[in-house]
Amino acid sequence: MSSSSARSSTGALRNPQTHQAILESTIEILKESGYCGVSIESVARRAGASKPTIYRWWPNKAALIAEVYESESDRVRQMPDLGSLQEDLSFLLHNLWGAWRETICGEAFRSVIAEAQLDPIMLAQLKDEFMARRRDMPRRLLQNAANRGELAEHVNPELLLDLIFGFCWYRLLTEQLTAVQDIDVFIDMLLLGVTARHA
Amino acid sequence: MSSSSARSSTGALRNPQTHQAILESTIEILKESGYCGVSIESVARRAGASKPTIYRWWPNKAALIAEVYESESDRVRQMPDLGSLQEDLSFLLHNLWGAWRETICGEAFRSVIAEAQLDPIMLAQLKDEFMARRRDMPRRLLQNAANRGELAEHVNPELLLDLIFGFCWYRLLTEQLTAVQDIDVFIDMLLLGVTARHA
Amino acid sequence: MSSSSARSSTGALRNPQTHQAILESTIEILKESGYCGVSIESVARRAGASKPTIYRWWPNKAALIAEVYESESDRVRQMPDLGSLQEDLSFLLHNLWGAWRETICGEAFRSVIAEAQLDPIMLAQLKDEFMARRRDMPRRLLQNAANRGELAEHVNPELLLDLIFGFCWYRLLTEQLTAVQDIDVFIDMLLLGVTARHA
Amino acid sequence: MSSSSARSSTGALRNPQTHQAILESTIEILKESGYCGVSIESVARRAGASKPTIYRWWPNKAALIAEVYESESDRVRQMPDLGSLQEDLSFLLHNLWGAWRETICGEAFRSVIAEAQLDPIMLAQLKDEFMARRRDMPRRLLQNAANRGELAEHVNPELLLDLIFGFCWYRLLTEQLTAVQDIDVFIDMLLLGVTARHA
DNA sequence: ATATAAACGAGACGGTACGTCGGGTCTTTTT
DNA sequence: AAAAAGACCCGACGTACCGTCTCGTTTATAT
Secondary structure, three states: OOOOOOOOOOOOOOOHHHHHHHHHHHHHHHHHHOHHHOOHHHHHHHHOOOHHHHHHHOOOHHHHHHHHHHHHOHHHHOOOOOOOHHHHHHHHHHHHHHHHHHOOHHHHHHHHHHHHOOOHHHHHHHHHHHHHHHHHHHHHHHHHHHHOOOEOOOOOHHHHHHHHHHHHHHHHHOOOOOOOHHHHHHHHHHHHOOEOOOO | OOOOOOOOOOOOOOOHHHHHHHHHHHHHHHHHHOHHHOOHHHHHHHHOOOHHHHHHHOOOHHHHHHHHHHHHOHHHHOOOOOOOHHHHHHHHHHHHHHHHHHOOHHHHHHHHHHHHOOOHHHHHHHHHHHHHHHHHHHHHHHHHHHHOOOEOOOOOHHHHHHHHHHHHHHHHHOOOOOOOHHHHHHHHHHHHOOEOOOO | OOOOOOOOOOOOOOOHHHHHHHHHHHHHHHHHHOHHHOOHHHHHHHHOOOHHHHHHHOOOHHHHHHHHHHHHOHHHHOOOOOOOHHHHHHHHHHHHHHHHHHOOHHHHHHHHHHHHOOOHHHHHHHHHHHHHHHHHHHHHHHHHHHHOOOEOOOOOHHHHHHHHHHHHHHHHHOOOOOOOHHHHHHHHHHHHOOEOOOO | OOOOOOOOOOOOOOOHHHHHHHHHHHHHHHHHHOHHHOOHHHHHHHHOOOHHHHHHHOOOHHHHHHHHHHHHOHHHHOOOOOOOHHHHHHHHHHHHHHHHHHOOHHHHHHHHHHHHOOOHHHHHHHHHHHHHHHHHHHHHHHHHHHHOOOEOOOOOHHHHHHHHHHHHHHHHHOOOOOOOHHHHHHHHHHHHOOEOOOO
């Protein structure tokens, strides 16, 4: 995925066109037929590549789709800093849901989650690499809020991240990302709590 | 079809032992090898049944696993009524996580979710049948709380259910159901909100 | 290969059309492209069969080709009885060479021999089944000659069979089956010996 | 295979160590795993050479194995002259079978024959180069016998060579080279004929 | 000395085929 | 009529080699 700067030895270089063609074919198939249309064979066929070439660079289907996610998810990486947790979270989730809906990232992420249910090793990768990286930015966002004194004492930031991601995953996995107005209601409930306060 | 309503023919009835053997084999395989070990072939092999027999009664693997879930999830169906939303939710989630951890239900549910990512029809079943049924009881629980005046005005109950299920799904799908102490921290955050209140 | 008279159990019968199509496709490919064009894939492709179906009935390529040989080699099975070893041998070899040249049997047999050089198990099958069966008839021919008192005392019949088959194999494997006049010169040398006798 | 004496242009010379390492690796693999273990890849791997280097010097696997045969078959080249065809043939065949059994030559020759069944070009090489060279010495042996008046008039020397080689090939290809006592029985049958003579 | 050219390792690559697994559907026999 | 047993086509799996190509290094002439 990332190329090391120093070549360890001689030999032909990886063909970037093939690399690109494989990624693009995966995206096209995901768009046309969804995850269940993606097989190493179908990707190879469409990319004009050979199966061994794909297996040389990606250990399995999940790794291929994960790289597709990485390559298409630039938009989700920018960290908002709008002055309040409420605004930051709102920006973040609108942005994330939008990317999931409008690019192939949503389909790709669903695939990665599904695949991780089949194989413990992929689940470990999902948790320890994929999600670990993706929790960083929201975590800093919570940290900023904490620094501003916005967070209550009983808040456990990691648990709060689970809560936020859980809601998003649930909507992604049940194909309910279009009701964007729910985002702000969700944030209200989250920030204010669901219990009535009788002054 | 063309014959009268009274059974006149000598045909064999559905063999309940076969039915049971298929469910039990599915459970055993789920326990031993997890979801990826479950295939119609492997179930048929272990149950001593034939593939067509399985296909006659279950349209696909997900339906088979869903029935396994139903048959093993009695424990999760009891509705608590402990007098407060906090206590009811705590009981509910401890109970649910326990069942997911200690019976095959957790594995089965993960499978159903994963399978639903492959096929839109199964996703529809998951949402409209499986989840619809499972949201009923928690919904009544929220209703009770509302009747007691416990819920804030800005609360959207369906969204709140999504939030609760989202958190549970996230923990299930990332195999983090053992940290049961998180349940009550989660409920605290949920009920009180995460925003600091400066009296 | 041979159908047993009594069915052992229930279930669909083997589809004779598929069986036939596979054999015929093998023959066609052998004719068009020779042994190196025959692969399980190419046979399956042309026969409109699936690879698993072929593997269900034949353990490997050699077994498939061996059955082709069996099914096409009726002509070689008739045992001559013309009254003298010289005439019987002449008939036998002309017949054999003709079948090898004019049907697909020659190509098939070459393939079986080549394949047996790759795998000890196939070599054992070639010796213990394939050749064992094919040596029977010539052996009886020698027996007849012996009964007529035609054979010298120092003759070892099995060794003599090796000698005859060796000559034929050599010509087959080096594609020299057209010089049929050599057959009778060979038989003369065999019967009379190559040593000059000075009266 | 042979290096021309005059260099045509500049450039590094062929590395004799690499050449040797390739041959030796081929021999080792032939010994350990037989012909089916020999692939250009496996030879390159073991020799620490690259595939293009092998392809630069040998057009195909058969040529490589044929060179192995040449390099290991010195022993079979000496021509006996013991005064009688019977003794000469006996020496020749004992020597040949011994070399085939005790060195890698037998395995190598089987491989060359098998390979020639796959490709007409290799078959032509086998006949026109490989075998042509190997028939020379036995042919002179027969010539000597003829000069001594040992051969009957009806003998066709080339056919007689086919007969002798055929017997040896048959035994080689069916792994029956250990019964060396058969050699002299074979020669007796060959010289005296198999027909009984009633004085 | 310095181009020039070949040999060579390393290895990427498109292919073809391997032998296997599982998905669904169909036919045949048994109960 | 239902069940059981298999045969069957289909598609995909992950791997092994094939033979060709590019790349960068080394080594031996030829200027």
